[in-house]
Amino acid sequence: MKFKVEILPNYRLAYVRRVGPYGSANIEVMEKLKKWAKEKNLSAIILAIQQDNPETTLPENCRFDACIVITEDYQMDDSICEGELAGGKYLIYEVKHTAEDIQKAYAYIFPTLQSNGYQIDNKPILERYTEDMVNNHYCEICVPIKQL
Template sequence: MDDSLPQLNRAEYTRRMNRVIDHIDRHLDGALETAELADIANFSRFHFHRIFAAWMGETIGDYVRRRRLETAAFHLSCGSQASVLEVALSTGFGSGEALARAFRQKFGCSPSAWRDGTRERLAALAAGLRQAREEANSNPDQVNGSGGQAGFLPLGEYGDSQSPNGENQMEVHVIDLPAVTIAYQRHIGPYGMSIGEFWRNTMSPWMHSHGLDSATCYGVGHDDPSITAPEKCRYDACVEVPQGFKNGGQASISTLPGGRYAVAQFKGQATTIAAAWNSLIREWLPSSGLQCDDRPLFERFSPQTALNPQTGEFTCELCVPVRAL
C-alpha cells in the first residue's frame, strides 16, 4: 500500500480524505480510532496520522476535538431544547463537565452562557458582515455578488435577522424528502465569493462534461463561520446523479439523507439569503416545536432557473433537517 501512495493523484486523495471527514462527522458520539479511519481511507495505518495532518493542517485528535466542540456549539445556539449533558453525550464528550471545560478553553464561557448569548453574538457578526459589504460596494473594482453558483451566500453567513421589507416571517413547509445520490466537490476555506468561483470554475465545468447541466444542485455548508475559523469552513458543491453513476475521478459520491425537513422558498437578492437562513434557524425553528438534527442543512436549486439575469434574483429552497423536541 505504501508503495502506491506516490502514484495516487490529488483527486483520489481528495475522495479518500472526504470519506474520512464525512465518517467523523457522522460518528462524533462514538469512538474514532485512527486505525479504523485509515481503513476507511484505504491508506496505511502506519502512515495515516501523518497523511491526515499534512492534508488537513491539524492532527486527527485535534480535528475530532474541534468538530465535536463546534457541533455542540451549533446545537446550543440553534434553538435546541436539549440539556447541556444531552448535547455533550451526543457529540462525544463523556460528561457535561467535559464539555464545559472545552467550552471555557475555546470560547471563554460556559455552554449555558454560550446558548444565552446567541442573539448578541449573531448581531455582532451581522454588523461585521454589513461593514464588509459596504466596503465591497464602495470599491468599483469589486465583483458584484457574494458566493454560490449564482452569487448566493452560503448558509451560516448570517446577516440581518429580518427580511428586506422589515418583516420576520417566511412560509415554511415540513415535508419528507427522499434520499438523493449526489456527486460533490469540496471547498475548504472562507465562505463568500470564493464559493461562487468554485461553482463557476470547478463544479459547473465538471457537471457540463458529465451531461449534468440540468440536474438538481445542492449547496451544503458544513460549518458555521460564527464558530469555525474561516480557513477551516467546509462547503460541498453537489449535483444529483443516478444510481451507478461513474464519477470520472474528480468528484466524490455520497448520499444526501432523506427524511423530515423544514423547507422554505427563497427568492431575492444574494445579499438577503443570509437573513433568510438566520430567520429560519434562529426565529422560526425555536417556535415550531421542532429541532434541528444531525443531518446537513442545504440549499436546493435548479442550475437552469436559479438566477434571473435581468433582476439578479436567486431562487432556491432552504432545507433544514428536523425532528420533534
C-alpha cells in the first residue's frame, strides 16, 4: 500500500462529537455535521477523528468527532462545537471508502510503520474527505508520525 508524507497545517474545526463504541453510529454523527454544513453553505475538508484508542479506552468512553475545516474568520454560532487540530507530519494513505477497505488499510498500516522508519505521534489518526474524494468513493487515512 502506497503512502505519501504530508505536513498538515493547523485546522480550525466545527465538529459534532459522539461518545460511545466506535461503529455504525458514527455515520449518524457525520450526517448531522453534513446537514449543518449544508445549511451554512459550507463545503471543505471533512475529517473523521477517533479520539481514543479502543484497545486502551473502554468502548463507552471512546470519542468520535465529525469535523469540517472552517476559515479563521468564519463566525460560529452555538449550534455546533468549535475546536482546533494541531498540524504536523502525517503519512497519508488513499483508500476506497468501504468498511472492508478501511479495515484492511488499518491492519496494514500499523505493522509497517516501523519498517518505514516511523512511529505514531501522540495525536489522533484522521480520515480525511474532500468533495472530489467522496464523489469517487475514496478517503485518506492520515497517520500522525515522528521519526524513530
